[in-house]
Amino acid sequence: MDTVGTVVGALPRPGLRERKKQRTRDALVRAALDLIATRGYDGTTVDDIAAAVDVSQRTFFRYFASKEEVALFVPRLAEQQIAEAVRARPRDEAPLEALRRAVLDSWDAINEAVGRLVPVELHMRVYRVIESTPALLAAHLRRSAELEEELAGIIAEREGLDVDTDPRPRILVAAFGGVIRVAERRWSAGDDLSTEALRELMRTCLDHVGPALATNWRTDASLNRHNET
Amino acid sequence: MDTVGTVVGALPRPGLRERKKQRTRDALVRAALDLIATRGYDGTTVDDIAAAVDVSQRTFFRYFASKEEVALFVPRLAEQQIAEAVRARPRDEAPLEALRRAVLDSWDAINEAVGRLVPVELHMRVYRVIESTPALLAAHLRRSAELEEELAGIIAEREGLDVDTDPRPRILVAAFGGVIRVAERRWSAGDDLSTEALRELMRTCLDHVGPALATNWRTDASLNRHNET
DNA sequence: GAGGCTAGTGTCAGCCGCTGACACTTGACA
């Protein structure tokens, strides 16, 4: 049971073997995103990816449960960062404000974390593929749903609520998640693929959350300035 | 170009051949849902479904593009009904109210349409499988996203807005869709699997949309009555 | 009612994603 003792911790030194594994994993991600960005998702086989890193297909599947998982590796990174950022928000903030600031404030950290793995520009191109490939989009939405579940838990805990009896945390997070996806879609469909453009889109969309739910838009002049093409 | 003349219309008489096709399609759906409900999604192969209806696997794929498509056939029916119901709402209704009433009011129509195809109770059991099967849930979420896209278009048109420049229709629909999904999840996780229970859950959740986005829950006593276990 | 036309079907072969089993190599650690 306890073969511990020599194992001091995970952080100090990754171990020679461990580093090799990490390199293989990174190489697989990079190769996969590269291929997917140029040949599309369906045009890229797992064999292609494995061959590009010179490992067997079997090995690929020991690192990633599915082809989708590599393709969505970067978004997954971002999700983790966001969840962490929400957890770190001061507890006296209103829930929606906490979510909003978590996303906008952790932007640089996300970009940096992503950039350590792959060129951000590459990720941008992959993102378009994700949005335009049904199977990938589906997987992405499911992962987003899981993130929402986690966020709902965090929010509920902050507010001292039971996430299973009070629907509000989940509802709030669902609305929030929906808005994020709208921003993602608009961004991936537009011309400016910079991360800054996406950040601004998210900011704008989040600013519309309240007003968009207002009872009557037609008599609400306060928002129409966003409408001048 | 015009071999018409004898073909009066599509409605009058479906044609002998056409009816056979319809029967095969229905039989495939029923067999699929039956198998999926009892053996689970992954435990059901396309060969099983095809064999149950005594057609070849190849024929199955001529009716449905994928195994997911049969499994999600009923939800797809419901989505179509909802989109139609939203289109039929009076244009002087506020957007959120139109969505809300479309869902709640078309409930019986949906149930009837579903019931014509499969026992509603069977659909209920399949729904649980959908929620608990990652691949199916992913596909379901993607379809929901497509419905949201359609609804956003309808809302934008009602309000005389351009769906590509004004983010509000999409945001509203995204929030709405998120709430619907919360209701679905709560329902499929609970004990009462009746359609009436789901309808009530949706009503309750929709009633929470506004308040859930309020700035501060902790000082908002008006909602806490939902909290007594 | 015989014939031709075409929509619909079955069969077959094959790709791709993914998995279990087993043998081999190579880093870790005594």
Next chain:
DNA sequence: TGTCAAGTGTCAGCGGCTGACACTAGCCTC
């Protein structure tokens, strides 16, 4: 240095899905 386990490659195989081609059966005309 030798032992052990972690990591990898190979192989065989299943299930989803598709293209090609031949066959059957409903439809329409004459």
